[in-house]
Amino acid sequence: DAMVIQNPRYQVTQFGKPVTLSCSQTLNHNVMYWYQQKSSQAPKLLFHYYDKDFNNEADTPDNFQSRRPNTSFCFLDIRSPGLGDAAMYLCATRRLESNQPQHFGDGTRLSIL
Protein backbone atom coordinates (compact mmCIF):
# COMPACT_ATOMS: atom_id res chain seq x y z
CA ASP A 1 0.00 0.00 0.00
CA ALA A 2 1.12 3.50 -0.77
CA MET A 3 1.86 5.29 2.44
CA VAL A 4 3.83 7.78 4.49
CA ILE A 5 6.50 6.17 6.67
CA GLN A 6 8.30 7.83 9.54
CA ASN A 7 11.43 6.48 11.15
CA PRO A 8 12.12 5.92 13.88
CA ARG A 9 8.79 5.75 15.70
CA TYR A 10 10.47 6.64 18.98
CA GLN A 11 13.64 8.66 19.33
CA VAL A 12 15.52 9.55 22.48
CA THR A 13 18.28 12.12 22.38
CA GLN A 14 20.28 14.16 24.84
CA PHE A 15 19.82 17.83 25.52
CA GLY A 16 21.75 19.73 22.84
CA LYS A 17 22.62 16.65 20.76
CA PRO A 18 21.55 16.99 17.12
CA VAL A 19 18.88 14.61 15.93
CA THR A 20 17.37 13.80 12.54
CA LEU A 21 13.92 12.43 11.89
CA SER A 22 13.01 10.94 8.53
CA CYS A 23 9.91 10.64 6.41
CA SER A 24 9.41 8.74 3.19
CA GLN A 25 6.41 8.41 0.93
CA THR A 26 5.33 6.15 -1.89
CA LEU A 27 2.41 8.36 -2.93
CA ASN A 28 4.47 10.50 -5.31
CA HIS A 29 2.99 13.62 -3.72
CA ASN A 30 4.66 16.91 -4.49
CA VAL A 31 4.00 18.55 -1.12
CA MET A 32 5.49 17.34 2.16
CA TYR A 33 4.80 18.86 5.56
CA TRP A 34 6.37 18.65 9.01
CA TYR A 35 4.22 19.24 12.08
CA GLN A 36 5.01 19.35 15.77
CA GLN A 37 2.34 18.05 18.13
CA LYS A 38 2.54 18.34 21.89
CA SER A 39 0.43 16.31 24.32
CA SER A 40 -2.86 15.97 22.42
CA GLN A 41 -2.78 19.54 21.15
CA ALA A 42 -3.45 20.44 17.54
CA PRO A 43 -0.54 19.79 15.17
CA LYS A 44 1.55 22.89 14.55
CA LEU A 45 2.98 23.34 11.07
CA LEU A 46 6.74 23.86 11.09
CA PHE A 47 7.43 24.03 7.35
CA HIS A 48 6.51 22.43 4.08
CA TYR A 49 7.98 21.74 0.67
CA TYR A 50 6.33 22.14 -2.65
CA ASP A 51 8.66 19.97 -4.68
CA LYS A 52 12.00 21.43 -3.64
CA ASP A 53 10.65 24.85 -2.72
CA PHE A 54 10.98 25.26 1.03
CA ASN A 55 8.35 27.23 2.97
CA ASN A 56 9.13 28.03 6.57
CA GLU A 57 6.49 29.14 9.06
CA ALA A 58 7.29 32.51 10.58
CA ASP A 59 7.33 31.18 14.13
CA THR A 60 9.38 28.04 13.51
CA PRO A 61 12.57 28.30 15.58
CA ASP A 62 15.90 28.44 13.73
CA ASN A 63 16.84 25.29 15.63
CA PHE A 64 14.61 23.36 13.22
CA GLN A 65 15.85 22.68 9.71
CA SER A 66 14.67 20.46 6.91
CA ARG A 67 15.99 18.76 3.82
CA ARG A 68 14.20 17.18 0.90
CA PRO A 69 16.77 15.44 -1.30
CA ASN A 70 14.15 13.93 -3.63
CA THR A 71 10.39 13.52 -4.01
CA SER A 72 10.21 10.51 -1.72
CA PHE A 73 12.22 11.64 1.29
CA CYS A 74 12.13 14.52 3.70
CA PHE A 75 14.18 15.04 6.88
CA LEU A 76 13.69 17.13 9.97
CA ASP A 77 16.91 18.19 11.69
CA ILE A 78 16.88 19.61 15.20
CA ARG A 79 20.29 21.16 15.69
CA SER A 80 20.32 21.57 19.47
CA PRO A 81 17.27 19.99 21.03
CA GLY A 82 15.93 21.55 24.19
CA LEU A 83 13.54 20.05 26.70
CA GLY A 84 10.73 22.01 25.09
CA ASP A 85 11.25 20.19 21.80
CA ALA A 86 10.00 16.91 23.23
CA ALA A 87 6.92 16.19 21.14
CA MET A 88 5.39 14.03 18.44
CA TYR A 89 6.63 15.02 15.00
CA LEU A 90 4.26 14.28 12.15
CA CYS A 91 5.02 14.16 8.45
CA ALA A 92 2.25 14.57 5.91
CA THR A 93 2.02 14.65 2.13
CA ARG A 94 -0.40 15.91 -0.49
CA ARG A 95 -0.69 16.40 -4.21
CA LEU A 96 -1.10 20.14 -4.55
CA GLU A 97 -3.21 20.13 -7.71
CA SER A 98 -5.92 17.98 -6.18
CA ASN A 99 -8.61 18.43 -3.54
CA GLN A 100 -7.36 15.37 -1.73
CA PRO A 101 -6.55 15.54 1.97
CA GLN A 102 -3.14 15.46 3.56
CA HIS A 103 -1.91 11.92 4.32
CA PHE A 104 -0.12 11.56 7.63
CA GLY A 105 2.55 9.20 8.83
CA ASP A 106 2.36 7.66 12.29
CA GLY A 107 4.83 10.15 13.66
CA THR A 108 8.07 10.04 15.63
CA ARG A 109 7.85 10.63 19.35
CA LEU A 110 10.95 12.52 20.43
CA SER A 111 12.14 12.47 24.03
CA ILE A 112 14.92 14.68 25.36
CA LEU A 113 17.07 13.53 28.28
Place this chain on the structure above:
Amino acid sequence: AQSVAQPEDQVNVAEGNPLTVKCTYSVSGNPYLFWYVQYPNRGLQFLLKYITGDNLVKGSYGFEAEFNKSQTSFHLKKPSALVSDSALYFCAVRGYNTDKLIFGTGTRLQVFP
Protein backbone atom coordinates in the same frame (compact mmCIF):
# COMPACT_ATOMS: atom_id res chain seq x y z
CA ALA B 1 -8.03 35.21 9.27
CA GLN B 2 -8.97 31.57 9.08
CA SER B 3 -9.88 29.70 12.22
CA VAL B 4 -11.56 26.57 13.46
CA ALA B 5 -13.28 26.10 16.81
CA GLN B 6 -14.06 22.86 18.54
CA PRO B 7 -15.99 24.02 21.59
CA GLU B 8 -15.88 20.73 23.49
CA ASP B 9 -12.65 19.34 24.92
CA GLN B 10 -14.35 16.02 25.58
CA VAL B 11 -17.52 14.27 24.52
CA ASN B 12 -18.82 11.25 26.42
CA VAL B 13 -21.36 8.90 24.91
CA ALA B 14 -22.65 5.43 25.64
CA GLU B 15 -22.00 2.69 23.11
CA GLY B 16 -24.87 2.39 20.66
CA ASN B 17 -25.99 6.00 21.10
CA PRO B 18 -25.57 8.64 18.41
CA LEU B 19 -22.60 10.94 18.72
CA THR B 20 -21.89 14.49 17.59
CA VAL B 21 -18.56 16.30 17.68
CA LYS B 22 -18.93 20.00 16.98
CA CYS B 23 -16.88 22.21 14.71
CA THR B 24 -17.35 25.78 13.53
CA TYR B 25 -15.10 27.65 11.14
CA SER B 26 -14.23 31.07 9.85
CA VAL B 27 -12.65 31.43 6.42
CA SER B 28 -12.64 33.80 3.48
CA GLY B 29 -14.25 32.30 0.43
CA ASN B 30 -15.45 28.75 0.10
CA PRO B 31 -14.03 26.45 2.77
CA TYR B 32 -12.42 23.09 2.34
CA LEU B 33 -13.29 21.21 5.53
CA PHE B 34 -11.80 18.03 6.93
CA TRP B 35 -12.17 15.69 9.86
CA TYR B 36 -9.28 13.60 11.13
CA VAL B 37 -9.09 11.05 13.94
CA GLN B 38 -6.02 10.28 16.01
CA TYR B 39 -5.51 7.17 18.11
CA PRO B 40 -2.83 7.08 20.84
CA ASN B 41 0.73 7.25 19.45
CA ARG B 42 -0.53 7.29 15.87
CA GLY B 43 -0.72 9.88 13.14
CA LEU B 44 -3.87 11.59 11.96
CA GLN B 45 -6.24 9.46 9.91
CA PHE B 46 -8.47 11.15 7.37
CA LEU B 47 -12.20 10.56 7.95
CA LEU B 48 -14.00 12.80 5.50
CA LYS B 49 -13.96 16.10 3.67
CA TYR B 50 -16.28 18.74 2.28
CA ILE B 51 -15.17 20.57 -0.83
CA THR B 52 -18.40 21.28 -2.65
CA GLY B 53 -21.69 19.57 -3.42
CA ASP B 54 -24.01 17.80 -1.01
CA ASN B 55 -24.05 19.23 2.47
CA LEU B 56 -24.09 15.76 4.03
CA VAL B 57 -20.76 14.07 3.60
CA LYS B 58 -20.22 10.40 4.33
CA GLY B 59 -16.82 9.14 5.38
CA SER B 60 -14.92 6.24 6.82
CA TYR B 61 -16.07 3.94 9.65
CA GLY B 62 -19.71 5.08 9.46
CA PHE B 63 -18.96 8.73 10.19
CA GLU B 64 -20.69 11.59 8.43
CA ALA B 65 -20.65 15.35 8.69
CA GLU B 66 -23.08 18.06 7.77
CA PHE B 67 -21.88 21.29 6.22
CA ASN B 68 -24.03 24.23 7.26
CA LYS B 69 -23.00 27.43 5.52
CA SER B 70 -25.34 29.76 7.40
CA GLN B 71 -24.09 28.50 10.76
CA THR B 72 -20.50 28.03 9.50
CA SER B 73 -20.50 24.59 11.06
CA PHE B 74 -19.26 21.17 10.07
CA HIS B 75 -20.30 18.82 12.86
CA LEU B 76 -19.16 15.20 12.83
CA LYS B 77 -21.82 12.57 13.51
CA LYS B 78 -22.29 8.86 13.79
CA PRO B 79 -25.66 7.14 14.34
CA SER B 80 -24.34 4.46 16.70
CA ALA B 81 -21.09 4.88 18.62
CA LEU B 82 -18.61 2.08 19.21
CA VAL B 83 -16.12 1.79 22.06
CA SER B 84 -13.42 1.61 19.37
CA ASP B 85 -14.42 5.13 18.23
CA SER B 86 -12.81 6.51 21.39
CA ALA B 87 -10.03 8.76 20.13
CA LEU B 88 -9.03 12.38 19.54
CA TYR B 89 -10.87 14.11 16.71
CA PHE B 90 -9.62 17.15 14.82
CA CYS B 91 -11.58 19.42 12.52
CA ALA B 92 -9.53 21.37 9.99
CA VAL B 93 -10.11 24.00 7.32
CA ARG B 94 -8.15 24.91 4.24
CA GLY B 95 -9.09 28.21 2.76
CA TYR B 96 -9.26 28.99 -0.90
CA ASN B 97 -5.88 29.54 -2.52
CA THR B 98 -3.85 28.28 0.38
CA ASP B 99 -2.27 24.94 1.04
CA LYS B 100 -2.18 25.05 4.82
CA LEU B 101 -4.57 23.30 7.16
CA ILE B 102 -5.83 25.16 10.18
CA PHE B 103 -6.70 22.69 12.91
CA GLY B 104 -9.13 22.98 15.76
CA THR B 105 -7.94 22.23 19.26
CA GLY B 106 -9.31 18.70 19.14
CA THR B 107 -12.12 16.89 20.92
CA ARG B 108 -11.55 13.72 22.86
CA LEU B 109 -14.39 11.27 22.30
CA GLN B 110 -14.96 8.70 25.01
CA VAL B 111 -17.45 5.93 24.27
CA PHE B 112 -18.46 3.90 27.32
CA PRO B 113 -19.62 0.28 27.11
